[in-house]
Amino acid sequence: MTTTFRALLGATALCAAGSVAAAQDPVTLTIATVNNGDMIRMQQMTGAFTEANPNITLEWVTLEENVLRERVTTDIATNGGQYDVLTIGTYEVPIWAAQEWLTPLSDLPEDYDVDDLVPAVRDALSVDDTLYAAPFYAESAMVMYRTDLAEAAGVTISDNPTWTEITAAAEAMTDRDAEIYGICLRGKPGWGENMAFLTAMSNSYGARWFDTEWTPQFDSPEWQATLTDYLTLMNEYGPPGASSNGFNENLSLFQQGKCGMWIDATVAASFVTDPEDSTVADSVGFAQFPNKDGVDNHGNWLWAWNLAIPASSQKQDAAKAFVAWATSKEYTDMVAEAEGWRAAPPGTRTSLYENPAYQEAAPFAAMTLESINAAETQKASVQDIPYTGGQFVAIPEFQGIGTQVGQTFSAALAGQMSAEDALAAAQSTTAREMARAGYPK
Incomplete structure (x- = not known):
């Protein structure tokens, strides 16, 4: 893990890492995402990330589902490098990983707790036991x-x-x-x-x-x-x-x-x-x-909207820091504090479904899992x-x-x-x- 990446990961815990991040060169991350409610909420919540990482600017490309798929597929297949973080589905992850189009997420910080990911979802996003995308939310x-x-x-x-x-x-x-x-x-x-x-x-x-x-x-x-x-x-x-x-x-x-x-x-x-x-x-x-x-x-189907990093991105460290933050347990806690437990991104973490506060607030929790x-x-x-x-x-x-x-x-x-x-x-x-x-x- 690079020194730069270690510094940026302070955002995962939502800590006051601004003084560390400020020492880094300015970076603009271009993030392609889908126009659904959870992803729009994520954009609204990113003030905590940019406050902890003032050198990182987030630029959003928010698209309707079919258009998103078309554009990110074209970009990654042609090594276009237009995006630094992609919102992609369970379908693309193993296929694109096999093409070496995605950056492996094998060096996420320990407190990210990969083992807390719902096993069915984690397995769907892994190739040879290596995670290639981090689930933002999962669904059946x-x-x-x-x-x-x-x-x-x-x-x-x-x-x-x-x-x-x-x-x-x-x-x-x-x-x-x-x-x-x-x-x-x-x-x-x-x-x-x-x-x-x-x-x-x-x-x-x-x-x-x-x-x-x-x-x-x-x-x-x-x-x-x-x-x-x-x-x-x-x-x-x-x-x-x-x-x-x-x-x-x-x-x-x-x-x-x-x-x-x-x-x-x-x-x-x-x-x-x-x-x-x-x-x-x-x-x-x-x-x-x-x-x-x-x-x-x-x-029953199994789907997850995930954050992945194209291998063509020239901003790998900053992109990994953002992906780790947006899919962390701490992000879930932040959403719950702001909008209630019912609004927490579902389907990705075992700990969420073991949380009595979530069980009480989300009458659909047991049926979802x-x-x-x-x-x-x-x-x-x-x-x-x-x-x-x-x-x-x-x-x-x-x-x-x-x-x-x-x-x-x-x-x-x-x-x-x-x-x-x-x-x-x-x-x-x-x-x-x-x-x-x-x-x-």
Whole structure:
């Protein structure tokens, strides 16, 4: 560990390291991040870091999820060096680490306590036991629902619901005259938008992207059932314009009281139960991601938004200091002190879920951890598969293929084609691109 890095790490403990940092040369870190609530909160909290490190200036590039992925992928693949810290997902970390595009985080300070990271999350961000990204927050997926609407409609949502149960509840809670929609799901195209949800849903239906010979399976009855039921749910009980709705749009709809149910990332729980932003904060229940009747697989995904340092950055020491600070236990404590324990970044640290104050403030804590621990990323389908990943296929080609298929399925949701035509197009597109990439390898 370099002397400079040791000096900068004082920020991790939020200590008064300004006098040490001030002796260093001025540094500007360019940080690419996603425009979701937790990351925006992080930007608002960085005064403690810059106060302890007055020589470091933070420059933010905040982007919508699909745009962020496109720009950081292009930059790192071309060794562009535009960014010093990247916000990337669980999908990219092992693939980019294997390409030697990321800086190993093997020299984080002892008080960072790497062993406190939730094992499933730490393993997902490591290659050969070396950590290549630090998790800012982690998530699985679950059902969030209006308990008041469910009660008024006379329906019960169990802790481990089936899709049959979810469909019946969506029908019962829909009141289009009152602009209340029984269910809100992702429709915006993108491998990490609608295809994250639909891949998880397909897993719960017993489907798979590829068989063991890497042949696409969109012509299977399981995928036919998945897409048909998804379109039925959204067309009959979903909001208008759903093909444009991603995580942020559905979050807003739920907070406004317009969704009976929303099945999405567990990280949303703190936002839908925040009385300052959510009109339904006091009437939200939680359940596991549904499964299809007769299929023993709830389709839980595992995802983390992480901070990583591209190997091309010329400001490694300062970047490591920032990453260590932003993903530390001390940062979590600082958020809790400022905004309450419910707002603490979830899913990354075991100590958070052992904290009685967090357990009391976050009624979703136990369900979140249960969902994360239940994720089967090594074998996401009940059928035999040649790939890993929960809501994605962990191969480099998936980013492009998943986006193309996502565009096709979004077009079906918008009424531009039938489910049958969308599945046929997905089968053709995926087979062509996989052959072009040389699969099976």
